[in-house]
Structures are given as C-alpha cells and as structure tokens.
Amino acid sequence: MRIEWTFAMNQPWTLDRVLDFVNIANRYSCQIYVGAQGKMLNAKGLLGIVSLSLSLGAQSSIVLQVDGADAQEAFDQVSIYLQGGEYLRPEVFSRSL
Numbered sequence: 001m002r003i004e005w006t007f008a009m010n011q012p013w014t015l016d017r018v019l020d021f022v023n024i025a026n027r028y029s030c031q032i033y034v035g036a037q038g039k040m041l042n043a044k045g046l047l048g049i050v051s052l053s054l055s056l057g058a059q060s061s062i063v064l065q066v067d068g069a070d071a072q073e074a075f076d077q078v079s080i081y082l083q084g085g086e087y088l089r090p091e092v093f094s095r096s097l
Helices: 015-025 046-055 071-082
Strands: 002-008 031-036 039-042 061-067
Touching: 002 071, 015 046, 015 071, 031 046, 039 046, 061 071
Parallel strands: none
Antiparallel strands: 002 061, 031 039, 031 061
16 A cells, blocks of 8 residues: 655754654654655665754744555555644663662
C-alpha cells in the first residue's frame, strides 16, 4: 500500500521533535519518505531529517510518503505527530555498574 499526503507544519522542528520523528519512523518496516520543494528524504535517517528541519520555516508544508506492508499504521502514527500530536518517549533506565 502506498500513501502520500501533504501536511502544513504548524510549529518549527526542534532537535527533540526531529529525534522523536525519526524514532517513530524507525518502528515500521515500510519505506517512509518526507520532503519539501520536490526533494524527498528517507524519514528513518537522522542526518537527512535534521537537514530538512533546518531548511523549513515555521509555516512550511511537507510531503509524507509511506509504502509497504505496514504503511497504514506508520502513516497513522507519523501523521498524528506531524499534525502536532504528542509522542511519549519510552522511559530510559540507566544501570550503574
């Protein structure tokens, strides 16, 4: 299944938002691409998404493309986040040696 959608960004991407976005994208086996102005980047690659986030303004539009077996589930989760939904980071536990 292939899904393509354009989203209006209602807030700038901070480093935390970029990390959360890449983390969400990496949960799925399908291909996920995001881009603007005709340039698409792999949403699972941190460096590309950081670069994209620096080039976007606060009111930019981005295109999301998902393609693969779990595309619908990935689209649902990523699109919620892109529309300003909150993402709860998994708790990280540290262990002292």
